[in-house]
Amino acid sequence: xxxxxxxxxxxFESRRAWAVESHVATLAKEAEYAMKRQNGIAxxxxxxxxxxxxxLRPYPHVHSEEEFRRFQxxxxxxxxxxxxxxx
Numbered sequence: 001x002x003x004x005x006x007x008x009x010x011x012f013e014s015r016r017a018w019a020v021e022s023h024v025a026t027l028a029k030e031a032e033y034a035m036k037r038q039n040g041i042a043x044x045x046x047x048x049x050x051x052x053x054x055x056l057r058p059y060p061h062v063h064s065e066e067e068f069r070r071f072q073x074x075x076x077x078x079x080x081x082x083x084x085x086x087x
Contacts, residue, residue, distance in 0.1 A: 003012045036043055051060035063071070 003009075007015075033043060049062055051062055053060055
């Protein structure tokens with residue numbers, strides 16, 4: 001990892017130190033998860049919110065609970081719930 005154009009020596013050294021610390025922390029976390037898997041300990045689950053790509057907004061977004069309820073009320077009877085999962 002070389003110095004960037006115009007970067008001071010202190011900035012380079014702190015960036016390099018952060019990269020090493022980050023790599024060590026990542027390896028430690030991977031080792032911890034591997035040991036937990038081997039011993040049958042449940043790993044922490046974090047919910048992931050997938051953004052919506054409907055035509056209401058020209059960019060990926062997440063709908064509020066109120067908007068989601070409005071979608072449900074406007075959908076015609078017989079519409080399957082799997083169509084609403086993306087909202």
